[in-house]
Amino acid sequence: MEQKNPEKIPNWKSDFPISTEKATHISRREFAKFLGLLSGVLALSNGAIVIKALAFPSKPLEGDHFVCNEDEVPVGKMIQFEIQGDMVIPYILIHLQENEWRAFEQKCTHLACAVRYREEEQKIECPCHNGWFSADTGEVLQGPPPRPLPQLEVVRKEGKVYVRQAEEPYAT
Amino acid sequence: MSDFRASQNKAHPNKTSTIMTGIILLLILFVSMQIWFLFGALNNALEENLYFALTTFIGSLLLALASFWLLRYLPDPIRTVWKK
Ligand code: FES
Numbered sequence: 001m002e003q004k005n006p007e008k009i010p011n012w013k014s015d016f017p018i019s020t021e022k023a024t025h026i027s028r029r030e031f032a033k034f035l036g037l038l039s040g041v042l043a044l045s046n047g048a049i050v051i052k053a054l055a056f057p058s059k060p061l062e063g064d065h066f067v068c069n070e071d072e073v074p075v076g077k078m079i080q081f082e083i084q085g086d087m088v089i090p091y092i093l094i095h096l097q098e099n100e101w102r103a104f105e106q107k108c109t110h111l112a113c114a115v116r117y118r119e120e121e122q123k124i125e126c127p128c129h130n131g132w133f134s135a136d137t138g139e140v141l142q143g144p145p146p147r148p149l150p151q152l153e154v155v156r157k158e159g160k161v162y163v164r165q166a167e168e169p170y171a172t
Numbered sequence: 173m174s175d176f177r178a179s180q181n182k183a184h185p186n187k188t189s190t191i192m193t194g195i196i197l198l199l200i201l202f203v204s205m206q207i208w209f210l211f212g213a214l215n216n217a218l219e220e221n222l223y224f225a226l227t228t229f230i231g232s233l234l235l236a237l238a239s240f241w242l243l244r245y246l247p248d249p250i251r252t253v254w255k256k
Contacts, residue, residue, distance in 0.1 A: 033243060043206065
């Protein structure tokens with residue numbers, strides 16, 4: 001209907017009154033400005049990491065934490081436990097052999113899947129991407145994880161199992 | 173009457189387009205490098221490697237400043253009226 005009247009500006013033209021050339025030019029300017037903004041945001045977030053590292057360093061675990069009684073975990077088995085700090089961190093406690101205990105963080109260092117001890121392999125497995133850790137030291141044996149599992153020191157007193165911060169973070 | 177700038181723009185209509193493309197490509201390069209830095213810093217922050225975080229932050233900041241500075245060279249919006 002409107003096309004028949006040559007005097008009237010068609011709707012689409014009044015909706016988009018800018019010529020194509022100008023439109024692309026402007027949107028590319030906007031895009032470039034957006035990239036500049038993005039660049040600033042990325043620099044800021046990089047700064048946030050530094051501030052976080054400087055102002056809120058992760059505190060080492062203090063004192064001994066009771067986990068369970070020795071007879072609750074038979075040789076070759078593991079249990080999960082948690083330690084309440086500023087964050088709840090899940091750990092696994094492994095009874096490797098008679099008088100051999102290990103405690104590792106349960107989160108895989110790759111993408112934080114839950115790892116578990118495989119008795120028949122005597123290794124720690126991350127089922128998500130087939131990552132394997134040494135059950136003795138927490139080192140990566142195979143697969144994508146980039147770092148060894150963080151380890152705690154296990155102390156046993158009067159038939160009870162406690163964990164505490166290891167002397168070195170990744171003591172072997 | 174047209175001035176020198178107007179004649180230039182008429183004679184080389186692709187020039188602003190080329191400049192714009194160059195600027196955008198450079199910006200994309202900067203932003204990609206910053207993403208790479210950020211990724212590395214996040215990974216290393218988990219290992220408490222402060223030195224790495226600091227270095228990438230400074231690098232990222234310099235790149236951001238370079239990006240802002242590049243924006244100064246964006247061609248002006250096209251003006252419809254060339255005539256005086
Ligand atoms: S999350 Fe453990 S291997 Fe990927």
